Amino acid sequence: MEKLMSDLKAQIIEQLNLQEITPENIGNDQTLFSKDGLGLDSIDALELIVLLQQHYNIRIANPEEGPKIFHSVRSMAEYITANQTAKA
Secondary structure (H helix, E strand, O other): OHHHHHHHHHHHHHHHOOOOOOHHHOOOOOOOOOOOOOOOOHHHHHHHHHHHHHHHOOOOOOHHHHHHHOOOHHHHHHHHHHHOOOOO
């Protein structure tokens, strides 16, 4: 799980083009969409959905699950671990 969270941090930075942030700047349980977290927005959420599809072959069937899945790097890693079928 630690490696997955580390990989996710690097992928989030790359996917969202967060040039001023390093993986070390992102806490595993830091909220991704709040002002005191990374402060991501709805466009970023779409990019994270694309990230899950491209890197982990995971499609989110129920959009209402989005806030729970994308709450933090840890919640994303837990969702990937529970739902991954095969790497794309």
